[in-house]
Amino acid sequence: MDVTSEQPTRRRVLRTIGTAAAFGGFGIGSSAAVQDGQEDDDVDSRFTEVYRETIESVVLVTVSRPDVGGGGGGGLGSGFVIDDQHVVTNNHVVQNAPENGVELQFRNQEWRTASVVGTDVYSDLAVLRVENMPDVAALSFVESEPAIAQNVLVLGNPLGLDASISQGIVSGVDRVLPSPVGFAIPAAIQTDAAVNPGNSGGPLVDLDGDVLGIVFAGTNQTIGFAISARLANRVVPALIEDGEYEHSYMGVGVQPVGPEIADAVGLEDATGVLVTDVVSNAPADGVLEPATRSRPASGDVIVAVDGREIPNQAQLLSFLALETSPGDTIELRIVRDGELRTAELTLEPRPPVERPQPPVGGSPDLPPAIDP
Structure with missing residues (x-):
């Protein structure tokens, strides 16, 4: 609009x-x-x-x-x-x-x-x-x-x-x-x-x-x-x-899939995002499996959402922000244990966060980003 x-x-x-x-x-x-x-x-x-x-x-x-x-x-x-x-x-x-x-x-x-x-x-x-x-x-x-x-x-x-x-x-x-x-x-x-x-x-x-x-x-x-x-x-x-x-929220931490992870999970190309964390009681809890420290490539790899390929974290974030709203149910295509699977997940609004003290001068600091 x-x-x-x-x-x-x-x-x-x-x-x-x-x-x-x-x-x-x-x-x-x-x-x-x-x-x-x-x-x-x-x-x-x-x-x-x-x-x-x-x-x-x-x-x-x-x-x-x-x-x-x-x-x-x-x-x-x-x-x-x-x-x-x-x-x-x-x-x-x-x-x-x-x-x-x-x-x-x-x-x-x-x-x-x-x-x-x-x-x-x-x-x-x-x-x-x-x-x-x-x-x-x-x-x-x-x-x-x-x-x-x-x-x-x-x-x-x-x-x-x-x-x-x-x-x-x-x-x-x-x-x-x-x-x-x-x-x-x-x-x-x-x-x-x-x-x-x-x-x-x-x-x-x-x-x-x-x-x-x-x-x-x-x-x-x-x-x-x-x-x-x-x-x-x-x-x-x-x-x-x-x-x-209200922004869409999955409640996951992800990282890019490099050649080493792609080889470990059975992907021909280094594409998609590896799920590294799942927030307790978030929409992804019970739907997606995160990687473990002992097996860094053991987590789910998200390769597509609603039929759209997700080659990297930027594309996942953009899709959630520009194409979805809280309450939407999205279909994820994931690779788990070397097999291609589908899973459904219903998005929720992002949880509230503590507001930081505003900077003086109209230019913010840039702390590390949190995943969706």
Whole structure:
């Protein structure tokens, strides 16, 4: 579901120009600030057009947290308008914000107080409601996975610098990110566009100005990550409607199948995921058998779910996140004791987790991920 499909979106005025001319404006991975009053030849840059079409919809998010840092702390990040009432950002940017403690600054320097209407710690997404929204157009989420090497722009407020843009490419898809609460965030996008603290919650857009993802974190290693629009299209409508979103949960720990394990369990190719742990009383308890320490390759190997091949952990996580809901019964194709078998498992909502203290500056730490 496209969360802005029934809302007015910005006018599409991007001109169809030659790819070589469009991509000649900036080097890969560079940052650029676009100022009013540029020469006419600069206006022909596709990057300039996208910036001018979208930047009014991007906001600076500030959170007053008097309980942080001995009475004088807060959070800072980015967000963007998705309809005439709502702004999307990261959960870790606004987590534990006091009532009426979220302030938004728009590109025209107008300020608005926002309320948090829904948060999801597992995908690190949050939706804010704004009364009397300034007259800015909404940004739309795409519904498909971006292409590797596709040109993208990051819009937001790195280090608190307002209305900034950085440019790069999609350098990876289907990345598995550890969330601030441990559970993995699947189907994430990797980019070499510059991402810094303060960019969190801002949009990663394509050259049509549509949102491919919500910026999540940088690594200080010339790559950054964004939560995919495909996941946001499932989570955000639920946050607006119910204030929360339920993720599918199996209750297993898994690891990739390498050549040694494949040979031990009788697989011709090194594919699938080996079940290493099963959580007590979880949906997988009594259905799947984990490996033991004495026999590391003795556990079940999941090779397909509902007829879809599962070559690795990323594909299992993406399938659960994007194709299923709690209450669904899925059919697993597994290899056990050298034999191919099928098993059914009914998914449940993920159990609650303890919320961590939010980081200051709008960029989370990245602890190890927990399996689904």
